[in-house]
Amino acid sequence: MREIGVGLLGLGVVGSEVAHVLLHRATRLSEQVGAAVTLRRALVRDVSKERSHPLPPEMLTTNPDDVLAADDIDIVVELLGGEQPALDLIRRAVSNGKHVVTANKEIIAKAGYRLLSLAAQHGVDLRYEASVGSGIPIISPLQQDLAANEISAIRAIVNGTTNYILSKMAHEGLDYATALRQAQDLGYAEPDPTNDTEGIDAAYKLAILASLAFHTPVRPSAIYRQGISALNPKDFTYANELGYAVKLLAIAKRQGEALEARVHPALTPLDSQLANVDGVYNAVQIEGDLVGTLVFFGRGAGGQPTSSTVVADVLTIARNIANGGLIRPRIELNRRIPVMPMLDVETSYYFRLAVADQPGVLAQISRVLGEHRISISTVIQKELDPAAQTAIIVIMTHPASERSVQAAVTEFTHLPLVQEVSALIRVER
Ligand code: NAP
Ligand code: HSE
DSSP states (O other): OOEEEEEEEOOSHHHHHHHHHHHHTHHHHHHHHTSEEEEEEEEOSOTTSOOSSOOOGGGEESOTHHHHTOTTOOEEEEOOOSSTTHHHHHHHHHHTTOEEEEOOHHHHHHHHHHHHHHHHHTTOOEEOGGGTTTTSOOHHIIIIITTTSOEEEEEEEOOHHHHHHHHHHHHHOOOHHHHHHHHHHTTSSOSSOHHHHTTHHHHHHHHHHHHHHHTSOOOGGGSEEOOSTTOOHHHHHHHHHTTEEEEEEEEEEEETTEEEEEEEEEEEETTSTGGGOOTTEEEEEEEETTTEEEEEEEEOSSHHHHHHHHHHHHHHHHHHHHTTOOOOOOOOOOOOOOBOOGGGOEEEEEEEEEEEOOTTHHHHHHHHHHHTTOOEEEEEEEEEETTTTEEEEEEEESSEEHHHHHHHHHHHTTOTTEEEEEEEEEEOO
């Protein structure tokens, strides 16, 4: 039986699980492939570190060339994370004629097209199923099973850490800081949670999904991004009263000759599938002209689910090698669809204002909204402080442009009776 060698770059949360699966399911996996798929060695920073699934010491190395330049390795699996040195190591692996599997969304979002072109030049495959949605197969369905469709929209929850935090805020009334601490204690959120909480991770994933779905390069820097750290538990309560959940959504939509691409907290109807995705789970909703609406749902983080998609990529490549051919998804970024400036995007909005509880205040607010052609759909008023005669006004609008809404917010801040624009959250129906 032919042997296909696998080398790992990284043996952390994901790498350890991948190594465990490759070693402990070797016989079954090899039967599926028709060739022996053999883990050879793994690059780490510290060979003496304790690991959840220890490998024999002779399989560990701190020298990248023991993986990248080894004759007995055909497939290199990059699971270091971050941009560097991972990007250079992938380039070197490809240039040495190795096939590559990676779970690294930052690298695929920023440099995927160039890496795929380099892989094509060298006649090798580069696969990245685990880079979005962890254990959820979504890259391959977009490249293959949905290929006949014109995709019109993607709405997704692609960050498990923030979805866990938002679920805690919604269901237990926790404030953001407390929910974040819990996520950190459970190991979901990093000590520096910025990448997750500010929507950076979700924007990388949206860039990958949108590029594939719309066949156009979508740079992460072109995606409008707002994180979850300013959300207040009050808004979860009011949103719920109005029939909505609050979720960090990654949205890409075709709008004529342009594309909307944005990551931000959004009110989403309680009876929608996305509103009911809780904890570290992820979901990706796709609208295609032939298939209609599809939802891919599953565990969006963690070593085991991620090992499922990483090993699946390894097996696809191994099957191709065993069959003596290379079936590589074509890179079809042959359209040039610009991302719309956020100010041109139209959506409905949720406002929460702290106002003086006096006659005429609602009239002033609706005058400002009317002047900016923003139509109100619902208004509720809550008493804030009876002694100080202040109230909270929550307003839901019909679709309006971001430009008009921002102009109205600026005007509100100049109204003497409006003390504060406390929240402004977009609505995605
Ligand atoms: P991790 O636990 O931090 O593991 C990183 C591994 O890389 C460690 O084994 C570390 O070695 C090694 N490493 C880092 N820098 C190195 C360097 N300069 N030289 C040699 N070795 C180095 O990361 P992870 O959570 O497994 O994530 C790996 C990748 O999977 C990332 O791209 C991540 O975004 C992606 N991903 C993760 C998840 C998840 O739930 N964790 C889900 C989906 C995708 P030591 O062990 O010796 O320190
Ligand atoms: N930090 C990511 C998340 C891990 O919370 O979703 C999976 O990519």
